[in-house]
Amino acid sequence: MTFKYVDKPEVFIGLGDEETPCDLCHQQKPCFDAAAFFGEEEMAWICPDCLANGRLYERDSYTCQGDVMELKRQLKALNPALTKADIEDLADQKTLELEKTTPHLITWQDWEWPCADGDYARFIGYGSRPFYQHLAGGSDAESFFKKSIDYAQNEAPNPDELWEDVPKKSINNYADSSEYSTLFYVFKSLHSDRIITLWDSA
Template sequence: MTFTYLNQPELFVGVSDENSRCDLCHQQKPCFDAAGFFGEDELTFVCPDCLSNGRLYEWDSYTCQGDVAELKRQLKSLHPALSKAELDDLADQKTLELEKTTPHLVTWQDWEWPCADGDYARFIGYGSKPLYKQLAGGSEAQSLFEKSIYYTLAEETDAEELWEDVPRKRIQDYADSSNYSTLFYVFKSLHSDQIITLWDSD
């Protein structure tokens, strides 16, 4: 199962153990739970094939919300020669791909999907001290964590104090994440090694 903006959905989102009727292709197969999708059209189940193939474009339903304002700011900085209309079109294309073809990531609170390097970033897992140590590649894991806090949370977050709440054990999957009342969502740029962290609590 491969999706541009979400790594290993079978671990972090999961599909139904039993076959369910996909609301888009009407076939019985393992599906994602679509009850948490946004939009006017209410869906119950969507299969991975329909989601990855863009079938959601035909519906008033989307799986997440991208940080469009920040995406446009980054694109303008990266492509100063493009007109506003061209930048808006490029941002719209990337946002539609994110919101219409990415599995729904269950979170405690609603927040906008982060951007990096002129694109939306890929969710790679739940934050833990072992994960940050692995990502730091020999560097200081806490320093990486503190620098990775997304700009929307940076001003209101004491990153040094928050590091104490980062789990000491690796969170393996969505089921494992339910054991924690504070979760850290780790994203990686599609175009560099930049790491982004969002966090929320129940």
């Protein structure tokens, strides 16, 4: 199961416990829960194939909200020769792809999907001290974590306090994540090794 902006969604998001009819193709199969999608059109279930193949482009429904303002800023910085209209078109294309073909990441609060290097970043797992140690590649895990905190969340609360809440055990799947009242969502750039962390609490 491959999605551009989410790694291993069957592990980190999960499919329904039983096969259900997809709201789009109406086939009975393992589906993602679509009840929390955004937009005017309510849905209950969507199968991975319909989501990956862009069937949501036909509906007033989307799975997340991209940080389009930051995306436009990055695209302009990376492509100074492009016109404002070109930047707008490119940002809209990337945002639609994110919001219409990405599995819905289950979070406590609603926040905007982060960007890196002129594109939306890929969700790669839930933050934990062992995970940050792995990502740091021999560097100090705490310092690596603090540098990864998303620009929009830098001011609150103190990164030192946040580190205290980072789980000491690995979070290997969505079931494990439900054991914590504060979660850290780790994203990786599609174009570099940059890591971005967003967090929220129940």
